[in-house]
Amino acid sequence: MPSLRLALAQVNSTVGDIPGNAAAVRRWTRRAADAGAQLVAFPEMMLTGYPIEDLVFRDSLVAASRAAVRQLAADLAADGLGDVAVVVGYVDADGPAPTSADAVPGSGRRDASALLLGGEVAATYFKHHLPNYGVFDEDRYFEPGTSLTVVRFGDVDVALTVCEDLWQAGGPFAAARRARVGLVVNINASPYELDKDDVRLPLVRRRAAEAGATVAYVNMIGGQDELVFDGDSMIVTATGELLTRAGQFTEELLVHDVEVEADPVDAAAPPAPGASAESLHGEVRGDDDLTIERVRLAVAPRPLTGGPADGGIAERVTDEAEIWSALTLGLHDYVEKNGFRSVVLGLSGGIDSAVVAAIAVDALGPQRVVGVSMPSGYSSTHSRDDAADLAKRTGLDYRSEPIQPMVDAFLANMSLSGLAVENLQARVRGVILMALSNQEGHLVLTTGNKSELAVGYSTLYGDSVGGFNPLKDVPKTMVWRLAKWRNSDAARRGGEPPIPENSITKPPSAELRPGQVDTDSLPDYDVLDAILSGYIDGDRGRDDLIAAGHDAALVDRVLRMVDIAEYKRRQSAPGTKISIKAFGRDRRLPITNRFREGA
Ligand SMILES: Nc1ncnc2c1ncn2[C@@H]1O[C@H](COP(=O)(O)OP(=O)(O)OC[C@H]2O[C@@H]([n+]3cccc(C(=O)O)c3)[C@H](O)[C@@H]2O)[C@@H](O)[C@H]1O
Ligand SMILES: Nc1ncnc2c1ncn2[C@@H]1O[C@H](COP(=O)(O)OP(=O)(O)OP(=O)(O)O)[C@@H](O)[C@H]1O
Ligand SMILES: NC(=O)CC[C@H](N)C(=O)O
Numbered sequence: 332m333p334s335l336r337l338a339l340a341q342v343n344s345t346v347g348d349i350p351g352n353a354a355a356v357r358r359w360t361r362r363a364a365d366a367g368a369q370l371v372a373f374p375e376m377m378l379t380g381y382p383i384e385d386l387v388f389r390d391s392l393v394a395a396s397r398a399a400v401r402q403l404a405a406d407l408a409a410d411g412l413g414d415v416a417v418v419v420g421y422v423d424a425d426g427p428a429p430t431s432a433d434a435v436p437g438s439g440r441r442d443a444s445a446l447l448l449g450g451e452v453a454a455t456y457f458k459h460h461l462p463n464y465g466v467f468d469e470d471r472y473f474e475p476g477t478s479l480t481v482v483r484f485g486d487v488d489v490a491l492t493v494c495e496d497l498w499q500a501g502g503p504f505a506a507a508r509r510a511r512v513g514l515v516v517n518i519n520a521s522p523y524e525l526d527k528d529d530v531r532l533p534l535v536r537r538r539a540a541e542a543g544a545t546v547a548y549v550n551m552i553g554g555q556d557e558l559v560f561d562g563d564s565m566i567v568t569a570t571g572e573l574l575t576r577a578g579q580f581t582e583e584l585l586v587h588d589v590e591v592e593a594d595p596v597d598a599a600a601p602p603a604p605g606a607s608a609e610s611l612h613g614e615v616r617g618d619d620d621l622t623i624e625r626v627r628l629a630v631a632p633r634p635l636t637g638g639p640a641d642g643g644i645a646e647r648v649t650d651e652a653e654i655w656s657a658l659t660l661g662l663h664d665y666v667e668k669n670g671f672r673s674v675v676l677g678l679s680g681g682i683d684s685a686v687v688a689a690i691a692v693d694a695l696g697p698q699r700v701v702g703v704s705m706p707s708g709y710s711s712t713h714s715r716d717d718a719a720d721l722a723k724r725t726g727l728d729y730r731s732e733p734i735q736p737m738v739d740a741f742l743a744n745m746s747l748s749g750l751a752v753e754n755l756q757a758r759v760r761g762v763i764l765m766a767l768s769n770q771e772g773h774l775v776l777t778t779g780n781k782s783e784l785a786v787g788y789s790t791l792y793g794d795s796v797g798g799f800n801p802l803k804d805v806p807k808t809m810v811w812r813l814a815k816w817r818n819s820d821a822a823r824r825g826g827e828p829p830i831p832e833n834s835i836t837k838p839p840s841a842e843l844r845p846g847q848v849d850t851d852s853l854p855d856y857d858v859l860d861a862i863l864s865g866y867i868d869g870d871r872g873r874d875d876l877i878a879a880g881h882d883a884a885l886v887d888r889v890l891r892m893v894d895i896a897e898y899k900r901r902q903s904a905p906g907t908k909i910s911i912k913a914f915g916r917d918r919r920l921p922i923t924n925r926f927r928e929g930a
Contacts, residue, residue, distance in 0.1 A: 332590040333486040335514070336635055338368035339585040339642075341562040341577050343553030345668055346380030347392075349399045353378060356403060356419055357410055359584060364415050366586045367637040370484065372516050374551035374560075375420040375458075375494045376442065378403070381520035381551065382558070387422060387440050387472045396422040400445050401452055408450030414633040416484065417447040418491065420518050423455065442473045444491045444518055446482055449630030456480035456491035459621060460499045466522065466558065466908065466916045469495070478622040479506040485632050487591045488512040488625075490544070494519040497538050497548070506621040507542035513591035515542050519550040523561040523657050524911050525650060528579065531563055536571040543569050543595050552580055554664030557803075557905045557915055559657050566642075569595065575642035580656040587642040588635075651816035654809070654909050655690070658801050661907030663694040665799050666774060675773035677760050677794070678702040678729075679710075679842070680717030682834050683778040683802060686814050688721055689829040690801050691776060697726035701773055704731045705760045707738060709842050713833060720831040734759045753843035757793025764796060774798045777904050782807040782856060784903060784914060785863045786889065787896025788849070794841075795903060803906025804913040806863065807856040811835060854885055862889045868912045873929035890928050897922045 340359040344352040356373055363371035375381055379396050386392050400421045407417060423443035442458040457476025461469035480491045490507040497504070497517050507515050515538070521527070531548070539546040545568050552562040564585050565576040575587040648656075666674060674691050678684050684702075691700045704718040715731075722729035737759045741747070747755060764775045777797025779789045781804050789795045802810060814835050818828035839849040839856075853859055862881050865871040866889070871879070876886045900914050901922055912918050 333513075333593055334588050334590050334635060335370065335485070335487060336366075336368045336586065336588050336640055337547050337566065338363035338366060338371040339547060339549040339564040339566070339577065340371055340373045341549060341552055341564045341581075341583045341585060342373065342377070343582055343664070344374065344377050344380045344551060345553075346383055346555055347386065348380065349378055349395050352380065353399050353403045353406070356417065357406060357412075360407055360412050360415055360417055361410065362584055363586065364412050366584065366640060367635070368415060368586055368640075369632045369635060370416040370418065370489075370516075372418040372518055372547060372549045373420065374549055375444070375518045375520040376422060377419050377518075377551070378421040380555065381420075382467075382555070383422070384472075393422055393424045393440065397424070400447070404445075404447040404452050405450050407447060413449050414630065415448075416453075416632055418444060418516050418518060419447065420444050420493065420520070423457065440473045441476065442469065442493055444493050444516075446491065446626075448628055448632070451629070453628055453630075454480050454482045454491065454626040456493070458493035458496060459502045460495040462495040462498070465911075466913075467495075476621075478624045479503050479510060480624050480626060481507075481510045481512055482626045482628060484514075484628065486593045487514055490515045490542070492517045494521060497534065497546075500537075500541060503621060504538045504542045506623055507544055510623045510625075511595055512542065512544050513593060513595050514589070515539075515544050515546045517546055517548045519548065520560060521550045522558040522908065523579075525654060525909055528561070528563045528647070528653075532565065532567070532573065532576075535565060535567045539567045539569050540571060545569060545589055545591055547589075549585075552582060552660070554661040554668070554907065556665070557908050557913065559661040559664070559907050559909075561653075561657065573644060576644045577642070578645035579648070579653060580660045585642040586640045588640050649816070651813055652820070654805070655693075655813060655817060657909050658690050658805070658907055659694040662690060662776075662799065662801050665905075666695060669774070671772070671774040673699040673701060673771075673773045674776050675701040675703065675764055675767050675771075676776040676778060676797075677764060678704050678718035678721060680704075680714035680721075680831075680834060681837075681839060682810055682814055682830075683780055685717070685721050685830045685834040686810050686817075687776055687778045687801050688725060688727060689814075689817055692725045692727055692829065698728065700725070700727040701767065701771075702727045702729050703764065703767065704729070705734045705763060706731070707734050707756045707842070709756070709845055709847075711842065713837070714842060717831045717834050721829070721834065724827050724831070725829045732763050734763070737762075753841075754790040754793055756843055757790035757841075761790075761793050761796035776801065778802060779903070780805050780807045780810050781910075781914070782860055782863060784900055785867060785896070786853065786859070786892040787899045788853060789899065791899055791902065795899065797904045800904040800906035803903070804909045806860045807839075808860045854889070858885070859889065862886060863893070866890060866893060867918065868910055870912075887929065894924070894927060897924065
């Protein structure tokens with residue numbers, strides 16, 4: 332059986348930085364060549380970054396992407412890497428631009444994969460299955476490809492596919508079976524969701540069985556606004572054997588030798604049982620017929636030399652460890668890719684700000700994190716002590732800005748009472764953080780968790796002020812789990828647990844009036860989160876939630892709070908998606924809306 336040395340470049344690209352991304356391809360191809368790889372695969376839309384959203388409508392961007400892929404082929408050859416096959420994602424176009432009179436959005440735009448060899452773009456493939464659910468809008472942006480590109484690579488037929496092609500049965504993988512390929516290269520921009528890695532491996536196995544071929548799956552890593560990509564690249568044989576698998580959230584070159592069948596399956600044979608359709612979001616399309624385009628290469632691939640390469644199989648980690656990595660990488664990349672040197676946040680001594688501070692310190696280092704205690708007349712001594720303790724444990728830049736004189740100045744000039752005074756305190760804090768941002772250039776982090784965002788438990792233009800929110804998609808009960816995990820992980824490694832125990836154990840309180848605790852207005856968070864998870868993540872209605880055992884009056888109250896807080900969410904800062912349904916692109920609801928569940 333022919334042996335191929337594959338390299339999967341699980342790397343981080345930046346949206347819009349076409350020259351920087353092309354330079355990264357050259358650097359990683361050099362490393363792959365040094366490891367003796369014959370073919371190196373980069374993620375979906377590596378050259379443009381992913382997702383580029385409406386940038387795809389710009390002719391200038393498409394032209395730059397098309398030019399870059401050709402230039403990259405030439406540059407790789409000039410680097411002495413012309414005999415390494417490089418599979419790379421980019422944006423192509425072969426139809427009228429969407430701006431022309433007879434075109435519709437998406438017309439002519441292609442989510443493409445190119446195989447570069449010998450200084451040329453030797454083959455191209457256009458993504459067939461376009462995801463159009465959850466955070467994806469690819470029907471808006473692209474036209475689906477209708478043929479499968481099969482490249483004769485030495486003695487092996489290799490099919491090119493892109494991301495969603497793997498998530499739906501039929502189409503490219505069925506065509507790959509008909510084409511009797513030995514290897515399917517699948518390049519991805521697959522955003523992180525908790526437990527998605529548990530879905531990926533069985534999915535890759537099913538597609539490998541469907542194609543009757545080895546599947547090389549490469550995914551990007553890195554943060555892009557609300558998305559974070561986790562990698563988890565892997566190679567799986569036609570019989571379902573996992574040969575190698577990368578870790579999550581780190582750049583990595585996975586180099587592995589694969590034995591590939593030169594003439595693998597009997598095209599007439601049906602796919603193995605279990606090769607059926609599957610999608611996390613339950614969307615499945617039919618068994619579309621693709622034509623097969625065979626490409627013969629003008630340049631022979633480099634011979635296999637040196638000792639064997641084995642990429643190994645990375646260990647899986649706990650949910651908390653996985654989420655922590657997602658949140659730190661999401662924040663890190665938002666800060667770095669948007670050119671900030673530092674972040675600032677209010678430290679209340681409570682659990683939310685403590686966890687955000689610990690994430691920021693892990694992502695950026697303590698010298699790039701400013702924590703501000705802003706006590707008012709209602710602030711307890713422990714809230715200040717706990718904030719100071721957190722600062723001492725993490726080494727972040729700690730400041731104190733008492734707000735009472737500023738609140739008093741407002742009250743001396745305006746007659747305010749009740750909720751207006753409560754919210755004034757949160758708003759004065761927001762003004763202080765924005766002033767520090769303007770003065771010193773920090774990005775303001777806001778700290779509202781998903782449970783609070785769901786029920787509108789925050790002050791608009793107050794504690795919700797900020798440019799980025801690491802906890803946006805993290806329910807309160809998970810905030811506590813993360814805090815406990817981070818502390819015990821630190822202890823296990825012999826380090827200082829960053830989060831004061833008191834911040835974890837005390838009852839949550841906004842401290843906007845004497846003796847206030849969250850449970851004055853909200854049910855216990857474990858009860859609240861269970862209802863929210865059903866209503867938001869599961870799209871379950873009132874009756875369904877009551878049938879599941881939740882108290883009817885409580886369900887009515889919670890659903891009403893969620894429904895009327897849509898306006899706050901629409902104005903909220905972006906934050907890293909970790910769940911199947913994050914607020915924002917995953918869940919788009921009208922603000923003006925009189926539909927109410929049940930009562
Ligand atoms: N449909 C709509 N479209 C656009 N704007 C709309 C709107 N409905 C109200 N509004 C505006 O929103 C205002 C009400 O919102 P807002 O001013 O925020 O005030 P509101 O939501 O009434 O009060 C804030 C709540 O959050 C709690 N809180 C505050 C701070 C921190 C924490 C915490 O522990 O994390 C909790 C606080 O105890 C209180 O229950 C209205 O006065 C109006 O201006
Ligand atoms: N005394 C304070 N000093 C500094 N920042 C504060 C203070 N009180 C509130 N904040 C800021 O406002 C956010 C909302 O906090 P609040 O205490 O009202 O509710 P919370 O959701 O329980 O948050 P936390 O668990 O961080 O206390 C805090 O996370 C913090 O960033
Ligand atoms: N870029 C894509 O096609 C991603 C869609 C795919 N279902 C995923 O989440 O991995």
